Amino acid sequence: MQKCQRIDPLRLRAVNGATPYAPVADRSLWTPVTMPVIGDTNIRKDDTRLRIFSGTANPSLAQEIASYMGLELGKINIKRFADGEIYVQLQESVRGCDVFLVQPSCPPANENLMELLIMIDACRRASAKNITAVIPYFGYARADRKSQGRESIAAKLVANMITEAGANRVLVCDLHSSQAMGYFDIPVDHVYGQPVILDYLASKTICSNDLVVVSPDVGGVARARAFAKKLSDAPLAIVDKRRHGHNVAEVMNLIGDVRGKVAVMMDDMIDTAGTIAKGAELLHQEGAREVYACCTHAVFSPPAIERLSSGLFQEVIITNTIPLKEEKNFPQLTILSVANLLGETIWRVHDDCSVGHAPYSTLDID
Numbered sequence: 001m002q003k004c005q006r007i008d009p010l011r012l013r014a015v016n017g018a019t020p021y022a023p024v025a026d027r028s029l030w031t032p033v034t035m036p037v038i039g040d041t042n043i044r045k046d047d048t049r050l051r052i053f054s055g056t057a058n059p060s061l062a063q064e065i066a067s068y069m070g071l072e073l074g075k076i077n078i079k080r081f082a083d084g085e086i087y088v089q090l091q092e093s094v095r096g097c098d099v100f101l102v103q104p105s106c107p108p109a110n111e112n113l114m115e116l117l118i119m120i121d122a123c124r125r126a127s128a129k130n131i132t133a134v135i136p137y138f139g140y141a142r143a144d145r146k147s148q149g150r151e152s153i154a155a156k157l158v159a160n161m162i163t164e165a166g167a168n169r170v171l172v173c174d175l176h177s178s179q180a181m182g183y184f185d186i187p188v189d190h191v192y193g194q195p196v197i198l199d200y201l202a203s204k205t206i207c208s209n210d211l212v213v214v215s216p217d218v219g220g221v222a223r224a225r226a227f228a229k230k231l232s233d234a235p236l237a238i239v240d241k242r243r244h245g246h247n248v249a250e251v252m253n254l255i256g257d258v259r260g261k262v263a264v265m266m267d268d269m270i271d272t273a274g275t276i277a278k279g280a281e282l283l284h285q286e287g288a289r290e291v292y293a294c295c296t297h298a299v300f301s302p303p304a305i306e307r308l309s310s311g312l313f314q315e316v317i318i319t320n321t322i323p324l325k326e327e328k329n330f331p332q333l334t335i336l337s338v339a340n341l342l343g344e345t346i347w348r349v350h351d352d353c354s355v356g357h358a359p360y361s362t363l364d365i366d
Contacts, residue, residue, distance in 0.1 A: 055103030062102035064339030105139030124166030136321035141176035159183035193296035208232035259287035269297035273304035
């Protein structure tokens with residue numbers, strides 16, 4: 001049997017008397033490719049692999065985050081049909097991209113949560129490489145345990161829904177309880193809004209010897225203690241609260257001394273303001289000179305505005321994790337932005353950097 005002869009066209013030798021040659025591609029068909037220059041500082045801001053999309057819950061915060069990062073928000077079409085169903089379509093390609101979806105599950109919680117799930121599903125079906133759900137305010141966080149028989153743990157259920165929808169990572173701000181991070185089977189980056197409030201309080205002319213940090217309930221002692229340590233290691237006081245029902249609180253007594261001092265009440269959220277208002281009444285009865293209320297999440301369910309604007313507080317300091325309607329503003333209210341905090345965290349997650357690396361660890365990032 002005659003064996004086939006192997007011919008290597010790249011060897012410079014004649015075959016069957018033909019002139020030796022090597023095949024050359026037609027250069028007119030080439031597409032020029034511009035390679036980035038090492039050390040080019042513009043690469044990060046023009047990074048086409050990082051995309052930020054906003055839901056309808058808090059578009060102003062998402063725009064602030066994108067502006068801090070030097071990016072534009074991704075184009076997305078979100079609408080609701082006549083029967084209430086939600087429609088989501090990405091208006092640009094996210095194939096192989098690192099996608100961040102900014103959508104707090106604030107009131108209406110169920111609408112915004114469902115919208116987030118559909119956004120995640122749309123990105124997953126569009127072949128996004130990584131999907132991070134940026135949830136400045138995590139709804140259902142208070143339903144994190146069974147305090148009575150036959151209750152649901154809705155925080156775990158919501159975590160499962162976000163994971164099953166296709167999210168690869170979650171970025172949240174000031175969870176009601178840190179153990180809720182364990183409800184997720186995907187990585188969770190937990191940032192705190194305290195540094196933003198601390199910076200603002202530091203700019204005020206309040207003598208550090210006059211300060212006392214007050215926890216509105218026993219469950220917030222760890223949060224208040226950490227806040228007091230950052231605030232010139234101020235002393236700590238605790239309001240003992242007995243709750244008789246959901247959104248109903250009764251103050252019993254005060255642990256600590258606030259007489260003649262400026263009391264700063266710190267909590268993760270203010271809902272109906274029943275707890276913090278009753279606490280402020282008790283602080284004034286105990287001789288506090290001024291009372292400041294600070295929180296990260298301003299849910300402000302009725303009658304919160306009436307309670308907070310009644311004259312009990314010198315100032316109410318909140319952040320913009322939840323959008324506040326114009327009619328809910330009152331003279332004592334101060335709104336701070338967490339856009340820079342979240343934007344820097346997004347950059348670090350995208351760059352695979354530690355979000356707790358110095359000097360950023362001074363901002364109490366996990």
